[in-house]
Amino acid sequence: MLSNDTSDIVLNNVNKIYKTREGKDLHAIKDVSLSVEKGEFVSILGPSGCGKSTLLNILCGLLDPSDGEVLIGGEPIKGPRKDLGVVFQQPLLLPWLKVIDNVLIPVDVQDRKRSEYMGRAMHLLEIVGLKGFEKKYPSELSGGMQQRVGIVRSLVHDPSLLLMDEPFSALDAMTRESMSVELQRIWKETGKTILFITHSISEAVFLSDRVAVMSSRPGRIARIINVGLPRPRSIEIMNTDQFGVYTKQIRREIEGDGQGISPKLISAQQA
Numbered sequence: 001m002l003s004n005d006t007s008d009i010v011l012n013n014v015n016k017i018y019k020t021r022e023g024k025d026l027h028a029i030k031d032v033s034l035s036v037e038k039g040e041f042v043s044i045l046g047p048s049g050c051g052k053s054t055l056l057n058i059l060c061g062l063l064d065p066s067d068g069e070v071l072i073g074g075e076p077i078k079g080p081r082k083d084l085g086v087v088f089q090q091p092l093l094l095p096w097l098k099v100i101d102n103v104l105i106p107v108d109v110q111d112r113k114r115s116e117y118m119g120r121a122m123h124l125l126e127i128v129g130l131k132g133f134e135k136k137y138p139s140e141l142s143g144g145m146q147q148r149v150g151i152v153r154s155l156v157h158d159p160s161l162l163l164m165d166e167p168f169s170a171l172d173a174m175t176r177e178s179m180s181v182e183l184q185r186i187w188k189e190t191g192k193t194i195l196f197i198t199h200s201i202s203e204a205v206f207l208s209d210r211v212a213v214m215s216s217r218p219g220r221i222a223r224i225i226n227v228g229l230p231r232p233r234s235i236e237i238m239n240t241d242q243f244g245v246y247t248k249q250i251r252r253e254i255e256g257d258g259q260g261i262s263p264k265l266i267s268a269q270q271a
């Protein structure tokens, strides 16, 4: 058994089989088991089409698994959950609303009192370097700033768990790096559990406590790698030999995909 009392997410032998329009079965994810501890930062990395978004939609309660057990905070998922923070590839801000009103959308949607969340919203905007931008419209912000507003919005109702689906993929390389540093700081300051989906090996190594590498369809967790790099991590850590050991190990795992890798749990330190 992979889980214990401190697990925020538990997936036990989860399968998803879609029916295609031709009526055929498409096995999108196969026997996925993973547990994410409270306060842990775990990335899921894998080739296009391996089922990353399928997994995320199952965790959000938007999609039912065909088989297997999914627990969030120890509870089975019964439908769409409002108590999670979710960040997508695009910030999806409403252009006619000011930054602060975009940030407070989860509070409004859940009929909570704005006055109780205003201080938290302002504090989070300050953490991500957007103090003074509360009354601006999204069109007055850069892409990176808009994505930071999206991250603040996902945190404003204080979810314990944040699901992030390639949140930096639309950003340029330099903004992407500084957003990773920013996210590490937010994670440390807020103590959230984060499940982060990415295509980028270096992003996954930089940010994560553990990286789950998925194989191509049917998506399985081929390997889970513990990243033992010290924290806090600065961008310079990417130039170190130790960082290179992790990225090479993950690349080897991905390139070895399709050659019969079997699911296994290892620690990079033991490798």
Ligand SMILES: Nc1ncnc2c1ncn2[C@@H]1O[C@H](COP(=O)(O)OP(=O)(O)OP(=O)(O)O)[C@@H](O)[C@H]1O
Pocket: 018, 019, 020, 026, 028, 046, 047, 048, 049, 050, 051, 052, 053, 054, 055, 217
């Ligand atoms: N509703 C659906 N009906 C049938 N097949 C689907 C459906 N949704 C996804 N699939 C298939 O399931 C597989 C996994 O899709 P998914 O979007 O989860 O992959 P992904 O890893 O997120 O891909 P990417 O990295 O390109 O976003 C793909 O082969 C996709 O075509």
